[in-house]
Amino acid sequence: MLTVPGHRTIAVLLAMVVVVCSTVTADSPRLPIAPIEWRAAWSMPVEWQTGGWPHYGHPDFATPLVATSDVAVAVRQQGRVTVHDARTGALRRTIPADPELPASVTGVWISAETLVVSRGTRDIADHVLSGYDLFTGAKLWQRTVIVAGFSQKEGFGWYDGPRIMVTERGVVVFEQESGPFAIHALDLRTGATTARMTHPQRCHLKGVATARSVMLLSYCVGDQFGLVSLDPHTLRYNWTRQLSSFLSPDGDEPELNSSPPAMDIKASADGYVYVWGGNDALFYAANGRLLSSVREAVEVTDSSRWSLPMFTGSNPTVGDDGELVLHSKWPSPAYLLSLDTVTGHLGGLPIDMPYAFASLVGATRDMAFVHSNIAKAERITAYTLVRGLPTGPAVFGGVAADAWPDACALLTDRDLRVVGDGYQAVPGGGDREGATLPKPPQCNWIPPTDEGAVISVSVDWVSPSSTGARKLFAAEVDEIKNSSGLPPSSFDPTTEGSDFLTYTVAPHMSDGRKRVDWTILTVGPVVASLSAPSRLAVRLLSPRLRDNLLARYRPGDHAPLPASTGGWSYPTDGTVSSRPVVVNGVVYVGSGDGKVYALDASTGATRWSFQTGTSIDYDLAVTDGTVYAANSAGKTVALDAATGRQLWSRRIGAQDGPVVAERSVYIWAEDSEVVALDAATGKEQWRFRLDGAVLEDRFARLLPRPVVAGGVVYIGGDHGMVYALDAGSGAQRWLFRPGKPEARMELVVTRKVVYASSTDGKVYALDAATGAARWSSRLDSSIFYPLVVAGDVVYLDGRSERATYALDAHTGKRLWRFQSKGGDPHYLWSASTARGLVYVGGAGGKVYALDTSSGVARWSFPVAGGVDTGPLVKGSTLYVGGDGTLHALDAISGAPRWSFETGSSTSDTLVVTGGMVYVGNWNGNLDALPTKGS
Structure with missing residues (x-):
């Protein structure tokens, strides 16, 4: 078998004659043509x-x-x-x-x-x-x-x-x-x-x-x-x-x-x-x-x-x-x-x-x-x-071997100090088809401790001309951005330029490798790259690598600074899929790199970070000066919000993010249990095991989170039941068993009513105190996402019909039904309301503004790749993201106000507060943008 790179690179038959020829007279020396x-x-x-x-x-x-x-x-x-x-x-x-x-x-x-x-x-x-x-x-x-x-x-x-x-x-x-x-x-x-x-x-x-x-x-x-x-x-x-x-x-x-x-x-x-x-x-x-x-x-x-x-x-x-x-x-x-x-x-x-x-x-x-x-x-x-x-080794494009720069000289000790002290250079590479470069084209900088990131620089090519180098660079960038092969990559638009791109390669989930961040750049005749397992290290060192190459090939020339958005972008080393929490001028967020970050809300400067050990995919809870987080290994931690100091840690098999209320922390744990911990000490207060699985289809969405209101913990799940537990003791107050045993129940509690939607297409309004059904309604479709209650209306996603339903919150009577056309039936749905309009994402890859009284579409806006975050309305602006772009639209007319390229899919993590928009991305960035536009 011939192993070749990528689905687009196929070794096929070709023909070439490489003949060494020389036409000389009998007395002339033989020239090396x-x-x-x-x-x-x-x-x-x-x-x-x-x-x-x-x-x-x-x-x-x-x-x-x-x-x-x-x-x-x-x-x-x-x-x-x-x-x-x-x-x-x-x-x-x-x-x-x-x-x-x-x-x-x-x-x-x-x-x-x-x-x-x-x-x-x-x-x-x-x-x-x-x-x-x-x-x-x-x-x-x-x-x-x-x-x-x-x-x-x-x-x-x-x-x-x-x-x-x-x-x-x-x-x-x-x-x-x-x-x-x-x-x-x-x-x-x-x-x-x-x-x-x-x-x-x-x-x-x-x-x-x-x-x-x-x-x-x-x-x-x-x-x-x-x-x-x-x-x-x-x-x-x-x-x-x-x-x-x-x-x-x-x-x-x-x-x-x-x-x-x-x-x-x-x-x-x-x-x-x-x-x-x-x-x-x-x-x-x-x-x-x-x-x-x-x-x-x-x-x-x-x-x-x-x-x-x-x-x-x-x-x-x-x-x-x-x-x-x-x-x-x-x-x-x-x-x-x-x-x-x-x-x-x-x-x-x-x-x-x-x-x-x-x-x-x-x-x-x-x-x-x-x-x-x-x-x-x-x-x-x-x-x-x-x-x-020949002017140089043919396998190196005919460029003189000594024209290749020493990769270990492209970063200085001073450059590396922005990442850490004590780095040692280890040269490598240089052999190609029998020819050897006199200076190493590759170099690894090794940190003094295992906690540091190894920094790698490679001189990928030295072209005979700057034009040739730019052509190679442009083609490589296209491959990075458009390749459908695995592992996937996403790029960092905060540092992108005409000759400069930073991107992330995420490995297959099954191969155990860590993600690696790269920068590829071209200066003069050189195409070079820098990589490290740390996004922050790559972001800090890449401009220095470019400046050092500019000093060699274009003295006195300086690379332009990226255009300012008026906000900031912070690079983590894992997917940001937890929702940012902004409290007292500080943004708290978890990352797939296992860390909880506390960042200045205005500048993005790091206040502190804490490593929990494994990926944080769930939302944080921040209250009373404490940050609560759960990681993918099931560990729950409480951290001091000002310093990041750990207050307590418990391994109880957490399966979702913590819910904090009334001085207790409520956690979904393994074996379909809800566990209550003392918020100050982490001591277990009680645990309650549900009858049946909480969520069997973990790939469908995250767990239906417990809802705490009025001293009661309300719980749904895949067991077809709704529980009400005493928040202090965990004792069962009531149980509602409405539908099929395998139906998933999603809950919203408001105005002493528990609204429960079931995947079998039924909706219930339950008395929060007794569990008695006030009304029930049946849709013509399955229901997948949590319902939204706004004013006197309940909005629901009719998954199999690709429709949005509006029900009277008091009677359950259907008010209207809006069906979107075309597109992927597995679209994300959520709803946001303001000024007589409800905004929803539809199956046709669009966001729709619907009249709340009639369901008539007032306008729609196409979102490339479909909606993956939002829609969220704040003031007169609607925010919605899809396919690596965050859009800000006029909430009344749908006219675009501004857009921001995130470089990868955004998580459903959109937060708007204090004149800023905060959104986490699969490429590891947490972006902060002013609401007035970037």
């Missing part, structure tokens, strides 16, 4: 919408959408094919759509002055193949071929590879994808059948075409792994090789299981082959001669005997299973990698785009053609191979 760079010649947009994969219908057909030769490049454009000059990209002719043929072009090939085009769909077995003269566009032949869809058969193998392969010797069609494999050969210039064969059964196959042959890697019962070169005209074997060093995947006798074994094959157009399977990976020449193992191939040496390259990627290394791995974080550009035809060693030259974007789709003797998808714009770029006198 050599390939020195790939230089972009032309570029053109394509509209395939393949997400970075320049093939049609993968994995069903894997037919190319672009074909190349010495003189032409053919590109699929919807139902037609355009033919371009290989040197200039100029359009030479168009092969139009044929109304009598399928509209969709599914593949294009060029070989031996012939253009072959396939038309059809992957749902229909019949595909039409047409051959055209490359120079005139005249149709030479046309016929229908069969490429049936996959159907697994017991005891038969699978074929994984291109279903149609075009070579100079003929066209080869695999007519079905499971055994027995019927293979059909056609003449390239006439389309006539030249041969048919059935490949032996009980084999798994992978195939690939070269210019003159078809290569098959097989895994057969009894024979294990084998490599075959097939003549495309006669379908006879040119040669076969038994790969005796390859073992079956489990080391036992091979069997045909329900899935094929892990194996891979790639080839260059001139026939050099890479094969991997079992526990080994090898390179073979076109005549079947073994060249090298992958372990030998990555031991790169200088050579003048390069094959047409086989791969695109970064540093070649050996994987855990012996396979070739072509991804590395350093250096950043993509390389076109070729094979030494004698030793089998790998080598290559960089191109001016990151490896995460580059898919090589073909080449000529001195040109290469690359598919990319930068900024979601697919393009084909043609590169010309330039030969000359």
Whole structure:
């Protein structure tokens, strides 16, 4: 298997000749003329919408959408094919759509002055193949071929590879994808059948075409792994090789299981082959001669005997299973990698785009053609191979080795003191394909204690020009912001600039790694990055790294300061999903990094922080000079609000944030228990176990929190009941069992009435003192989010109807129903009311202002990505967030007042008080913005 970076980076076949040539007289000294760079010649947009994969219908057909030769490049454009000059990209002719043929072009090939085009769909077995003269566009032949869809058969193998392969010797069609494999050969210039064969059964196959042959890697019962070169005209074997060093995947006798074994094959157009399977990976020449193992191939040496390259990627290394791995974080550009035809060693030259974007789709003797998808714009770029006198190591872009700065000199001791004292520099890196830089391009600064953050700086690339560096930087930024791969990343807009971006990479929940924060920047010809497990360290040191690079490459120039919002942004090292609490000029908030922070409400300056040990995902409670918090490990702490000093700590298995009332702290604990603690000492006062689960579906939302009012604790949950407990003793006062045992009950208590909504679509108004039902009402929909009581109206979310309901708070009579249209049915819902309007988020990705008396929509505002925080109305402004942007709207008209880009999704943590808006974000920032706009 070939391991490559990202879903958009696929190593595909390409062609390149790297020839060391020199024209000298007999008496002249031999000059070291050599390939020195790939230089972009032309570029053109394509509209395939393949997400970075320049093939049609993968994995069903894997037919190319672009074909190349010495003189032409053919590109699929919807139902037609355009033919371009290989040197200039100029359009030479168009092969139009044929109304009598399928509209969709599914593949294009060029070989031996012939253009072959396939038309059809992957749902229909019949595909039409047409051959055209490359120079005139005249149709030479046309016929229908069969490429049936996959159907697994017991005891038969699978074929994984291109279903149609075009070579100079003929066209080869695999007519079905499971055994027995019927293979059909056609003449390239006439389309006539030249041969048919059935490949032996009980084999798994992978195939690939070269210019003159078809290569098959097989895994057969009894024979294990084998490599075959097939003549495309006669379908006879040119040669076969038994790969005796390859073992079956489990080391036992091979069997045909329900899935094929892990194996891979790639080839260059001139026939050099890479094969991997079992526990080994090898390179073979076109005549079947073994060249090298992958372990030998990555031991790169200088050579003048390069094959047409086989791969695109970064540093070649050996994987855990012996396979070739072509991804590395350093250096950043993509390389076109070729094979030494004698030793089998790998080598290559960089191109001016990151490896995460580059898919090589073909080449000529001195040109290469690359598919990319930068900024979601697919393009084909043609590169010309330039030969000359080397000015520096070719693998480093021809830049002199001593032009690379010393990474350990890019931050000084003075710089590092803003994070802490005693940091020690440890240099690293510098090797690339046999060349070594004299100064380390990577450096780790190690703190004196384990509590400190390791700071890492990398010189990712030194380009021959500032323009080239900026191009690389821009492409990397696009990858960071738009990649849909995992782990996800989010960026920090408080420090973003045209040449500067800070972002966070959050690891998979299952892999146990910690999140890492990065800055990528470019100054002059340099692209560099800084990373650390501390957002604060990255934010403090990144501007200093940029200033130090500016002093080296642009003396006297200073980077512009980020535009002031009039507020502040504080970086924590975890997701901020707890709601900020503002008391007496201090903001208290918890973070996924396990800390409780106390920040100055005006400036964001740290008053204190306290580490609880694990993530804080629940809301804090702040009252009477004490901060109460519960972390994900179930620990509850009480902290002095002025100093952060711990007053007490209890491990009672807390499952939600604390509720504080009447000198007691009420906690949801494990095993469906509610526990009351003394607010001053943490001593347990009582505990009450509910009959049934509190919340079985923990992925649906957080727990329905206990509500304390008038000396009573009211409790709902997934058990279909409502409890009223004495706040002092925990004794049960009453129990209301209204609906289905599994129904979730959400509670709101107001004016001596307990309003309870149930997921089964029922709503109840209960007497707070006795639990007797005053009224009940049934909606036409399930209810998921807590209801909202405003004045004499109860507002509810009708989940399955994607609707908002309004009920009379005194009688339960339905007043109106508003249904939003379209969008994700799993939208977030909440309601806020003011001036005769109720504001709700809808399924159509909009926030709506509805008339409270009629439910008629007065206006709506589209929120990209849907509402994920708010809506919240304060004064004459409505605040709502979605898809990384916080919007402030005129509450009466819906007109935008201002917006702020947060850089990631916001949590439902919006707080507006004291002329400031506070909102927590998944990227770890707590943002504070003035209500009058940023």
